[in-house]
Amino acid sequence: MLYKIEKAIIHDSYHKTLFFSCEKCKDAKPGQFVMVWIPSIDEIPMSLSHIGEKQAITVKKVGEATEALYKMEEGDKIGIRGPYGKGFVEKGKKALFVAGGIGIAALLPLIKKYDGEKHVILAARTKSMLLFEDEIKEIAKLNVATDDGSHGFKGFATDLMKELLKKEDFNIVYTCGPEIMMKKVFDICKENGIDMQASLERYMKCGIGICDSCTINGYRVCKDGPVFDFATLSKMPDFGKWKRNEAGKKIPI
Numbered sequence: 001m002l003y004k005i006e007k008a009i010i011h012d013s014y015h016k017t018l019f020f021s022c023e024k025c026k027d028a029k030p031g032q033f034v035m036v037w038i039p040s041i042d043e044i045p046m047s048l049s050h051i052g053e054k055q056a057i058t059v060k061k062v063g064e065a066t067e068a069l070y071k072m073e074e075g076d077k078i079g080i081r082g083p084y085g086k087g088f089v090e091k092g093k094k095a096l097f098v099a100g101g102i103g104i105a106a107l108l109p110l111i112k113k114y115d116g117e118k119h120v121i122l123a124a125r126t127k128s129m130l131l132f133e134d135e136i137k138e139i140a141k142l143n144v145a146t147d148d149g150s151h152g153f154k155g156f157a158t159d160l161m162k163e164l165l166k167k168e169d170f171n172i173v174y175t176c177g178p179e180i181m182m183k184k185v186f187d188i189c190k191e192n193g194i195d196m197q198a199s200l201e202r203y204m205k206c207g208i209g210i211c212d213s214c215t216i217n218g219y220r221v222c223k224d225g226p227v228f229d230f231a232t233l234s235k236m237p238d239f240g241k242w243k244r245n246e247a248g249k250k251i252p253i
């Protein structure tokens with residue numbers, strides 16, 4: 001189905017949020033994704049960054065398809081299939097959300113919905129690349145980290161997470177972002193005995209469990225994930241180490 005872009009928000013020269021109204025996406029679960037078709041270019045997986053009466057995707061420009069999406073304006077049309085995949089499962093009464101870069105897109109609907117105490121680590125390379133900071137400040141305890149120290153804590157999300165764990169206890173950690181970061185979050189949770197869930201990214205073609213492009217150690221990211229829990233991640237030796245390119249060849253992360 002083709003949907004009209006009803007609103008477009010430019011965050012910076014890399015990130016843009018596109019709003020549309022898709023009946024089937026209204027009741028999507030936080031962490032689910034849609035396959036977005038950019039006519040004449042490609043079809044790519046994108047998390048729903050806003051769920052409700054209107055839905056949205058938040059895109060980071062990294063290549064041909066995302067660059068074309070970034071250029072889209074109000075009134076342009078995109079194709080949407082989905083929502084697909086297994087989203088986050090709400091657990092516990094006190095949660096920590098660790099978002100690196102565009103990873104906040106998958107976590108934002110859960111931060112809004114989570115019924116309990118919520119702390120967020122929002123991390124990016126530099127201040128101008130922090131997304132949804134004002135929105136999150138209103139609904140959660142926000143901790144900001146930038147690699148260059150231009151805003152908040154100077155260092156990686158995981159360094160700030162270690163600091164936070166010295167003074168706070170959490171029932172659950174939810175994470176999305178670069179896989180190296182998520183693997184570190186997993187290791188910290190393991191050391192501290194904290195439950196966790198992570199949303200993984202792999203190269204996807206069909207998005208519905210048929211083509212096997214997105215497989216990781218026998219798990220299909222599109223159908224069995226993209227959100228995996230601690231126990232399942234523990235059974236993935238490739239997590240944080242290997243992914244597959246568009247030809248299916250295993251390449252280091």
Ligand SMILES: Cc1cc2nc3c(=O)[nH]c(=O)nc-3n(C[C@H](O)[C@H](O)[C@H](O)COP(=O)(O)OP(=O)(O)OC[C@H]3O[C@@H](n4cnc5c(N)ncnc54)[C@H](O)[C@@H]3O)c2cc1C
Binds near residue numbers: 033048057065066204
């Ligand atoms: C479940 C899921 C949810 C996603 N949600 C979002 C989102 O909310 N916002 C967003 O901006 N992006 C998201 N992505 C990543 C997005 O799909 C890719 O960035 C996009 O497919 C790249 O297409 P391209 O043509 O622009 O770049 P390409 O020219 O195909 O690739 C450019 C670079 O991006 C890398 N790349 C390609 N595909 C992926 C991928 N699936 N994951 C990581 N790196 C990739 C390539 O290795 C290459 O280095 C998500 C991916 C998945 C699997």
